[in-house]
Amino acid sequence: MTLDDILASLFPDGHDVKNSGGVLSGSGALRSGGRALVIGVADRTALGVDEAIRLSNYVLASVESGNAPILVLADSDSQRMSKRDELLGLNEFLAHLAKSLIYADMHGRPAIGLLYGHSAAGALLATALATRVLVGLPSADPAVMDLPSMARVTKLSIEVLQEKAKSTPVFAPGLRNLAQTGAVHLTWDEATPLAEQLDTLLANMPDARDRRDALGLERGGRPKAYAIAERVRELALQAL
Amino acid sequence: MSASHTQRTTSSVELDRTASWYESSARTRVRLLLDPGSVVEFIGPEKREVSPHLKLFDLPEQFDDGIVVGLGRLDGSPVFVAAQEGNFMGGAFGEVHGAKLTGLLRAARDIGSVPVLILFDTGGVRLQEANAGELAIAEIMRAVIEARTAGVKVIGLIGGRAGCYGGGGLIAGCCSALAVSEQGRISVSGPEVIETNRGVEEFDSRDRALVWRTMGGKHRRLLGGAEVFVDDTVQDFREAALELLSSIRAFGIDTLKAEQSRLEDRLQRFGACPDAVDIWTAEGIPDAVSIPALPADQFIALADKVRRSSRDAR
Numbered sequence: 338m339t340l341d342d343i344l345a346s347l348f349p350d351g352h353d354v355k356n357s358g359g360v361l362s363g364s365g366a367l368r369s370g371g372r373a374l375v376i377g378v379a380d381r382t383a384l385g386v387d388e389a390i391r392l393s394n395y396v397l398a399s400v401e402s403g404n405a406p407i408l409v410l411a412d413s414d415s416q417r418m419s420k421r422d423e424l425l426g427l428n429e430f431l432a433h434l435a436k437s438l439i440y441a442d443m444h445g446r447p448a449i450g451l452l453y454g455h456s457a458a459g460a461l462l463a464t465a466l467a468t469r470v471l472v473g474l475p476s477a478d479p480a481v482m483d484l485p486s487m488a489r490v491t492k493l494s495i496e497v498l499q500e501k502a503k504s505t506p507v508f509a510p511g512l513r514n515l516a517q518t519g520a521v522h523l524t525w526d527e528a529t530p531l532a533e534q535l536d537t538l539l540a541n542m543p544d545a546r547d548r549r550d551a552l553g554l555e556r557g558g559r560p561k562a563y564a565i566a567e568r569v570r571e572l573a574l575q576a577l
Numbered sequence: 578m579s580a581s582h583t584q585r586t587t588s589s590v591e592l593d594r595t596a597s598w599y600e601s602s603a604r605t606r607v608r609l610l611l612d613p614g615s616v617v618e619f620i621g622p623e624k625r626e627v628s629p630h631l632k633l634f635d636l637p638e639q640f641d642d643g644i645v646v647g648l649g650r651l652d653g654s655p656v657f658v659a660a661q662e663g664n665f666m667g668g669a670f671g672e673v674h675g676a677k678l679t680g681l682l683r684a685a686r687d688i689g690s691v692p693v694l695i696l697f698d699t700g701g702v703r704l705q706e707a708n709a710g711e712l713a714i715a716e717i718m719r720a721v722i723e724a725r726t727a728g729v730k731v732i733g734l735i736g737g738r739a740g741c742y743g744g745g746g747l748i749a750g751c752c753s754a755l756a757v758s759e760q761g762r763i764s765v766s767g768p769e770v771i772e773t774n775r776g777v778e779e780f781d782s783r784d785r786a787l788v789w790r791t792m793g794g795k796h797r798r799l800l801g802g803a804e805v806f807v808d809d810t811v812q813d814f815r816e817a818a819l820e821l822l823s824s825i826r827a828f829g830i831d832t833l834k835a836e837q838s839r840l841e842d843r844l845q846r847f848g849a850c851p852d853a854v855d856i857w858t859a860e861g862i863p864d865a866v867s868i869p870a871l872p873a874d875q876f877i878a879l880a881d882k883v884r885r886s887s888r889d890a891r
Contacts, residue, residue: 394837397833416765426797427764428746429750429802430840436718439718443722443726444830458743459766462718467715467718467719489770491704505633507708508705508707518712549712549716550716553709559709562716567680568680569646570684572619573619573684
């Protein structure tokens with residue numbers, strides 16, 4: 338599905354989402370009433386300081402106006418890898434965007450991610466993974482890190498990495514592999530109107546508690562995270 | 578070396594807060610930073626909770642998965658502490674490593690009054706378990722915000738061998754405040770990653786001076802990316818942690834709006850600067866090229882004069 342198809346299917350009653358240099362902003366009419374804030378990154382655009390500051394601005398402006406959900410659409414590159422972005426403190430801009438989304442989610446504007454294309458590394462952390470519920474479309478193609486960078490850091494050849502990627506979901510790119518860890522809550526069906534699936538999700542919206550580690554345990558992608566986090570939490574509470 | 582000699586050396590180190598932060602292990606940092614004998618570790622190495630994934634790559638495991646988490650005291654008051662070991666897999670976040678920090682932050686959130694010190698030393702996601710590591714970082718970021726919303730102060734201390742890269746840089750950006758030494762590089766993309774993806778013309782990872790002035794502690798302090806710059810000793814980090822704990826205010830929508838303005842202002846003022854030296858010059862520092870060579874005490878005095886702190890805007 339193209340971005341236009343997705344928006345039309347999500348908001349049959351209309352939307353005013355604009356794409357400006359790969360940065361999405363606007364709103365869409367919900368069938369259940371009210372308008373969702375829509376932000377995101379499109380056209381496989383890299384998320385740099387200039388894009389991130391615009392997105393956080395939209396989110397913060399929405400926090401004190403209403404209680405409709407925030408939809409975060411993602412078809413991005415990774416974070417913009419450049420001297421300028423790092424010089425200006427890219428880590429602060431990406432963290433600020435994630436903080437704004439998480440804060441909004443905790444304060445009455447539930448955040449839903451919709452991964453419909455690529456996304457990677459810091460861009461994924463600052464957008465799709467900073468939501469309460471992350472939905473994948475079958476076309477989604479996330480990758481935590483690209484194989485050339487991975488090869489350089491791990492000192493393994495790209496061929497060896499490609500071979501291992503076939504049998505090792507915990508490091509391999511792709512929606513299914515990421516979903517197994519608990520990062521992607523559900524995958525929508527492209528043959529059914531997205532508005533219907535959004536309605537169903539909104540009617541059954543979980544509370545804001547982060548349960549992704551329990552999901553990863555259930556799906557077998559992260560065998561230890563849930564138990565370790567829970568044990569540390571209990572030990573820490575007892576130690577005081 | 579006799580056993581008694583080894584013991585004597587260890588016990589003298591225990592009292593020595595002049596030790597280099599950069600040269601110290603995670604365990605030594607924790608022991609020296611907090612009040613003597615006050616640290617209780619949770620799921621320590623004796624529990625042997627190793628990574629379930631590294632054996633797929635025939636890589637050695639570590640019994641604590643490269644992170645120490647526990648409770649101790651700082652000047653008599655309880656603090657939670659987490660310290661990454663930069664010498665194991667570059668301090669990278671794997672499934673177990675990340676889950677320990679998540680659990681600690683959730684406990685701090687539930688209690689609401691005990692601060693958390695995070696001693697960063699990390700290259701970011703552990704690529705051999707990339708999906709689990711990436712999600713661990715996302716969970717930690719959320720747990721930091723939940724803890725801060727509940728009134729917890731979360732302080733990052735950055736001055737280790739591996740710096741604070743990748744998702745580590747994003748977690749650092751979520752903290753209430755940061756103290757950084759010259760060695761404490763903070764960045765998302767590492768020098769090698771930028772060079773691999775964009776070419777040596779964009780960033781020459783072997784140009785160490787370029788790396789330090791673009792990502793190092795001095796630039797982060799002058800830019801407002803870190804609240805406090807410290808010399809490379811455990812004592813200096815301890816004093817910085819105490820100072821920050823006493824000065825942090827509540828986190829809320831006003832904090833985020835202030836940060837939005839702070840970052841917009843930075844883009845407007847420095848967005849066209851090609852190099853850190855140009856930013857420092859634009860900040861009004863007369864002899865900006867001399868900054869990298871300035872000793873810590875002189876740099877701190879200069880930084881306090883020219884650069885207002887980003888406190889309450891993070």
